[in-house]
Amino acid sequence: MTTSADEGQRGTHYKWIALSNTTLGILMATINSSILLIALPDIFRGIKLDPLAPGNSSYFLWILMGFMLVTSVLVVSLGRVGDMYGRVRMYNLGFAVFTVFSVALAATWMTGQAGALWIVLMRLGQGVGGAFLFANSSAIITDAFPADERGFALGINGVAAIAGSFLGLLVGGVLAPVEWHLVFLVSVPLGLFGTVWAYLKLRDNGVRVPARIDWTGNVTFALGLVAILTGIVYGLQPYGGHTMGWTKPFVLVCLFGGAAVLVLFVVVELRSDHPMIQLHLFANRTFTMGNLAALLAALARGGLQFMLIIWLQGIWLPLHGYSFASTPLWAGIYMVPLTVGFLVAGPLAGRLADRLGARPFATAGVALTGVTFLLFDLLPMNFSYVWFALLLLLVGLSFGLFFAPNTSSVMNSLPADMRGAGAGMLNTFQNSASVLSIGVFFTIITLGLASGLPHSLYAGLSAQGVPPAQAHQVAGLPPIGSLFAAFLGFNPIQQLLGSASAAHVSAAHYSYLTGRGFFPSLIAGPFGTGLHLAFAVAAACCFVGAVFSWLRSPETTRRRRTGGGGGEGYAGAGDVAMQEVGAGAPAAATD
Numbered sequence: 001m002t003t004s005a006d007e008g009q010r011g012t013h014y015k016w017i018a019l020s021n022t023t024l025g026i027l028m029a030t031i032n033s034s035i036l037l038i039a040l041p042d043i044f045r046g047i048k049l050d051p052l053a054p055g056n057s058s059y060f061l062w063i064l065m066g067f068m069l070v071t072s073v074l075v076v077s078l079g080r081v082g083d084m085y086g087r088v089r090m091y092n093l094g095f096a097v098f099t100v101f102s103v104a105l106a107a108t109w110m111t112g113q114a115g116a117l118w119i120v121l122m123r124l125g126q127g128v129g130g131a132f133l134f135a136n137s138s139a140i141i142t143d144a145f146p147a148d149e150r151g152f153a154l155g156i157n158g159v160a161a162i163a164g165s166f167l168g169l170l171v172g173g174v175l176a177p178v179e180w181h182l183v184f185l186v187s188v189p190l191g192l193f194g195t196v197w198a199y200l201k202l203r204d205n206g207v208r209v210p211a212r213i214d215w216t217g218n219v220t221f222a223l224g225l226v227a228i229l230t231g232i233v234y235g236l237q238p239y240g241g242h243t244m245g246w247t248k249p250f251v252l253v254c255l256f257g258g259a260a261v262l263v264l265f266v267v268v269e270l271r272s273d274h275p276m277i278q279l280h281l282f283a284n285r286t287f288t289m290g291n292l293a294a295l296l297a298a299l300a301r302g303g304l305q306f307m308l309i310i311w312l313q314g315i316w317l318p319l320h321g322y323s324f325a326s327t328p329l330w331a332g333i334y335m336v337p338l339t340v341g342f343l344v345a346g347p348l349a350g351r352l353a354d355r356l357g358a359r360p361f362a363t364a365g366v367a368l369t370g371v372t373f374l375l376f377d378l379l380p381m382n383f384s385y386v387w388f389a390l391l392l393l394l395v396g397l398s399f400g401l402f403f404a405p406n407t408s409s410v411m412n413s414l415p416a417d418m419r420g421a422g423a424g425m426l427n428t429f430q431n432s433a434s435v436l437s438i439g440v441f442f443t444i445i446t447l448g449l450a451s452g453l454p455h456s457l458y459a460g461l462s463a464q465g466v467p468p469a470q471a472h473q474v475a476g477l478p479p480i481g482s483l484f485a486a487f488l489g490f491n492p493i494q495q496l497l498g499s500a501s502a503a504h505v506s507a508a509h510y511s512y513l514t515g516r517g518f519f520p521s522l523i524a525g526p527f528g529t530g531l532h533l534a535f536a537v538a539a540a541c542c543f544v545g546a547v548f549s550w551l552r553s554p555e556t557t558r559r560r561r562t563g564g565g566g567g568e569g570y571a572g573a574g575d576v577a578m579q580e581v582g583a584g585a586p587a588a589a590t591d
Helices: 004-010 014-046 057-085 087-106 112-144 147-175 187-201 215-235 249-271 279-283 285-319 324-334 336-356 359-376 385-412 416-463 468-475 479-488 492-497 499-503 507-513 518-550 555-562 567-580
Strands: none
Touching: 014 057, 014 087, 014 112, 014 147, 014 187, 014 324, 014 479, 057 087, 057 112, 057 215, 057 416, 057 479, 087 112, 087 187, 087 416, 112 147, 112 385, 112 416, 147 324, 147 336, 147 385, 215 249, 215 416, 249 279, 279 285, 279 416, 285 324, 285 359, 285 385, 285 416, 285 479, 285 518, 324 336, 324 385, 336 359, 336 385, 359 385, 359 518, 385 416, 416 468, 416 479, 416 518, 468 492, 479 492, 492 507, 492 518
């Protein structure tokens, strides 16, 4: 049961301070990530760089994915460092680092490729700050809240992440056309306020264990994961006569070399006295199954969310009268039902899981997400928005049903001195899967485009009077460029044909070619071919994730055995779970 000393350390009001500050940190980081989805066209115009020109697509991918890559690599290490030296101290440092690099991004003065490289590097620096925040926020909430309220608190934190993603789209749509530097500056006041507030108000309630940093493990883990994620980024780009670069020697070296280094990392960790990743935690069935379910859910959701946005921006919105320049903002607005669903289901599912156990809610949530993806597959490319909105709402509800219960279940399974490391491992699974998901689904869609788009594009251009040589040149361009164009809100036909084509075709034909209907009509069929396969793959990932989710230990049993909902009961839940599998729990150390 919870002692009066425990309650005094945690404090009745402190838990809300901890929740509000960590929620602000997650909100700031997710706003900053999604704001780029809208602002990238204005950013590239501001630094005078054509994102669709050969050689510049890598900048697009690194600006978009670099932040996620860095957090994937560092979040486990920084969670472990938080266990050793104090989660609040590391969290405060994350706020400060994130703010410094936000200032550096807002001060971007260079143009061309130098400007793009500067933005990429500063985004990587932001990722370091984000990793500090992500690695320690869940652990801080876990330390602050009693067991029967943690699912609700983690659900609120998850809602902030989804709400931040939506707010970033709106804020970016408003600020980027005015001045693109403002999209980076918006994080600065939040970061300054959050840094000072965290320093003054947060206190370390967690158990800390003196240990040495596992430098060998950290280096091998970082090298292996960076290599694999870098291979994914460059595998999406054309190589030689291929539409993608998966056969490029550099990509193959990155993928297979990275996998070999990660195998070496496991060997190193098994022999280390102070391992970076506590592999013995995987002897706990709830921890392992919760992580696997989270990985598969992120693999299904991450890249497919981009595909839904491209579906809206590149096909549906132009066909319904929206200009290409306005489609990024309107795509964000039309995705609102997804956010609403999560806002409703996240805290409610967390509260119910606190009382009834996480397993049924998390399992039903990820399985329902898979069913919804199959229902999306039934929609025509030029759908009725009512049905699209209902399915988006269902995805939001189902993922909200999964997220908070799964996170609280994983955190519930950890001993008190392993919460930072455990949260970091969960975040690494999710972030790495999201990067991998983008690579997988971009590849699936691009292959679908490559099979039909060149022929359709050539035939369509020729029918409108474009000379065969120019039509062949435009149709032979890499399909990935069409995806980037749709994602960035560009009209690729207008950009690729140029004003010189007006001399070869009639004014009416040129107006039709560069209008809102020509490109979406041509891309719809080939895009749909790849999208059908993407939905099937995503659904399969969700159904396998549901199996893993159900295989976790029933949480309600552990709570009864550990005495209910207090702080000791929660910490004890992790200890009992470890003892059940014979792993034992590390001895708690005092501060």
